[in-house]
Amino acid sequence: MEFFGYTMCGPQNYMKDILKKDYFEPMTETEVKELFMKNSMIHSDKDNSRGLNGFAYGSFERFLDMKKKGMVKPFGPCDMYRFPPTSCHEFGWWHYDTVLTGENWYQVVPRDMATKRSNPFVEDFMPQSKVHLGVKQFNNNEERLQKVYEKTLELLFRGAKKSCHDIIRNQENSVTNKKDGMKQLVIGKGGLLVPSEQKIEDKPLDVRHCSCGACEEAICKYCERSLCTSCQHYCCRCHNYHCSKCSLIG
Structure with a gap:
């Protein structure tokens, strides 16, 4: 079967x-x-x-x-x-048959689906919605961005003040000590390079002034003396500046 x-x-x-x-x-x-x-x-x-x-x-x-x-x-x-699920035969269900009305069998009565009752307290509830907050949304918050802006501005001002103090401190302590142990060379007699016995220290990086008291604008080509605009002389042949002591007349 x-x-x-x-x-x-x-x-x-x-x-x-x-x-x-x-x-x-x-x-x-x-x-x-x-x-x-x-x-x-x-x-x-x-x-x-x-x-x-x-x-x-x-x-x-x-x-x-x-x-x-x-x-x-x-x-x-x-x-x-009761009804075999086959595709060969389609089984149906009788519904209010005129011949079977007087029989004592179970009759199918159509029943409508009950309508859903409306909630009368809908207006009292606050509408709720779930919103996913990730790291990007958290960082893009206006309050957090304002704090980041203020912190960045404070660091910039603090760094600017610190750099000014470092420049002044470096000008005061501008003497550099050589750690490689190498000696300086000086021009000796006969124009030869001779190692200096005494260590020549670097001059501090300060503002140089001319002999008249004005700020330095140029250096003499021969004696390397500081010159201001009024004390310097220009040579038309070598195109260099020199002081009054190094100038030769005639």
């Missing part, structure tokens, strides 16, 4: 057959014939599942929809597979 199929004995119900006390699986053709003669499940003329004379009112899909809506409920676990 076809499992849960619509066979010559009618729609089979495997679970209902198993629950019988005298149930046994037919193994031979003789046992199948005897079973067919004893327990025939062919529909009668009047059936509350298929209608009058096996005529189906509707389809199997309509029956499933009615079961989902609660209009058709099985009486027990055995009635769950």
Whole structure:
């Protein structure tokens, strides 16, 4: 027999057959014939599942929809597979048949779905919405950006003040000490380079002044003396500045 199929004995119900006390699986053709003669499940003329004379009112899909809506409920676990889910035959459900009206069978009454009751306290509730706040949204907050701006501005002013103090401190302590141990060379007699016995220290990086008291503008090409604009002399041949002591007349 076809499992849960619509066979010559009618729609089979495997679970209902198993629950019988005298149930046994037919193994031979003789046992199948005897079973067919004893327990025939062919529909009668009047059936509350298929209608009058096996005529189906509707389809199997309509029956499933009615079961989902609660209009058709099985009486027990055995009635769950009352209609075999096959694609060969479409089973329907009779609904207010004129011939079956006087029978004492369970009739399906159409039941409308209950409408949802509205909540009268909707206006009292505050609308709530979930918003995901990540690190980017947290950093882009106006208050946080204002704090970052103020902190950055403070660091800039502090760095500017610190650089000014460092420049003044470096001017005061501008004497550099050589750590490589190398000696300075000076021009000796005969124009030769001779290592100096005394260490020549670097002059401090301060503002130089001319002999007249004005600020230095140039240096004499020969004696390297500081010159201001009024004390310097320009040579047209070598295009260099020199002082009055190094100038030769004639």
